[in-house]
Amino acid sequence: MTQKSSSHSQSLKKKSYADAGISGDVYSMVMMLPKELEMEKDTNFDLKFHVPDLGRACKVFFRTREVGEFLSGALAGAMTKAVLAPLETIRTRMVVGVGSKNIAGSFLEVIEKQGWQGLWAGNAINMLRIIPTQAIELGTFECVKRSMTSAQEKWNQEECPRLQIGRFNLKFSLSWISPIAVAGAAAGIFSTLACHPLEVLKDRLTVSPEAYPSLSVAISKIYKDGGIGAFYAGISPTLIGMLPYSTCYYFMYETLKTSYCQSKNKKSLNRPEMLLLGAFAGFTASTISFPLEVARKRLMVGALQGKCPPHMAAALSEVIRERGLLGLYRGWGASCLKVMPSSGITWMFYEAWKDILLVGRGHL
Numbered sequence: 001m002t003q004k005s006s007s008h009s010q011s012l013k014k015k016s017y018a019d020a021g022i023s024g025d026v027y028s029m030v031m032m033l034p035k036e037l038e039m040e041k042d043t044n045f046d047l048k049f050h051v052p053d054l055g056r057a058c059k060v061f062f063r064t065r066e067v068g069e070f071l072s073g074a075l076a077g078a079m080t081k082a083v084l085a086p087l088e089t090i091r092t093r094m095v096v097g098v099g100s101k102n103i104a105g106s107f108l109e110v111i112e113k114q115g116w117q118g119l120w121a122g123n124a125i126n127m128l129r130i131i132p133t134q135a136i137e138l139g140t141f142e143c144v145k146r147s148m149t150s151a152q153e154k155w156n157q158e159e160c161p162r163l164q165i166g167r168f169n170l171k172f173s174l175s176w177i178s179p180i181a182v183a184g185a186a187a188g189i190f191s192t193l194a195c196h197p198l199e200v201l202k203d204r205l206t207v208s209p210e211a212y213p214s215l216s217v218a219i220s221k222i223y224k225d226g227g228i229g230a231f232y233a234g235i236s237p238t239l240i241g242m243l244p245y246s247t248c249y250y251f252m253y254e255t256l257k258t259s260y261c262q263s264k265n266k267k268s269l270n271r272p273e274m275l276l277l278g279a280f281a282g283f284t285a286s287t288i289s290f291p292l293e294v295a296r297k298r299l300m301v302g303a304l305q306g307k308c309p310p311h312m313a314a315a316l317s318e319v320i321r322e323r324g325l326l327g328l329y330r331g332w333g334a335s336c337l338k339v340m341p342s343s344g345i346t347w348m349f350y351e352a353w354k355d356i357l358l359v360g361r362g363h364l
Contacts, residue, residue: 068357070139076349077134080342081126086119087338088126092206094331103334114209121209129198137191138350141250144186148179180254181247188246192238197231234299237312241292249285253278253347274351275344282343286335291328294319
């Protein structure tokens with residue numbers, strides 16, 4: 001009797017589940033679910049975190065061509081300025097009209113007042129300025145020149161983009177643009193925008209060592225007088241003066257280098273040839289843009305004398321009115337004396353460092 005009632009109750013349970021739409025197999029699966037959940041709960045997950053290999057990434061980064069060019073420019077600029085700092089001091093004094101009007105007199109005047117170390121006045125900030133300036137300038141020149149040359153070659157192989165406006169068909173071509181000239185202009189603009197505050201500090205330390213005896217004093221006084229904007233005093237005339245100089249400078253050097261190598265059937269220049277061609281390129285660029293340099297220096301230092309012209313045209317007319325047309329080239333001899341060896345030595349050191357940092361890695 002008991003067995004019959006037990007079997008009868010189980011059949012009723014199965015029937016009730018069947019009536020609810022649940023089969024016996026599903027019922028047994030539902031009854032096993034808590035054990036499965038318990039098994040999953042006890043399962044251990046092995047999580048591993050992989051730290052990226054930063055050392056290898058940095059090694060790969062520093063071996064790239066662009067980094068090698070930036071480093072070559074920085075090293076070349078530092079070595080050049082260490083040798084030619086006295087000429088930079090004399091040139092700045094003569095351009096802004098401080099002290100003697102001739103080179104020998106300016107040398108003697110500086111030595112009498114400040115000693116031999118006076119010839120290196122402001123050289124610390126000059127070194128801090130020239131390292132990033134030359135790195136950005138030469139690195140930008142190489143990158144833009146490569147990009148422009150690659151774009152020209154691509155557009156020459158493919159059909160140039162065209163713009164149809166009614167009956168007019170405009171063809172866009174890069175063949176008439178010089179990659180070297182564009183790269184030279186870009187190099188001058190980017191380096192000026194990045195390093196102009198250092199140029200302002202260098203000029204203040206050189207021209208007025210009494211008012212600005214140290215770098216920290218110069219920074220605090222300039223900031224107190226005009227805030228951050230004071231470090232960009234004269235940025236517009238600086239860009240105007242830099243644009244023709246930088247464009248002409250790089251265009252002359254690369255053009256002379258290519259023409260000379262083709263005429264002599266050579267692949268590259270030797271060190272004395274780099275020195276001479278670099279010096280000539282600097283001489284030509286400085287001669288063309290020197291009046292703008294005179295106006296720029298007058299604008300930047302004019303605030304110290306309390307009579308700063310309102311803009312570059314006013315500075316040029318003021319110089320002509322006071323000293324005539326020849327006044328636009330006052331200090332030109334000292335400038336060439338500094339620019340020519342500086343340009344030649346910079347190119348010589350730059351090409352030498354490129355040979356060390358790039359040729360051995362197969363980038364050239």
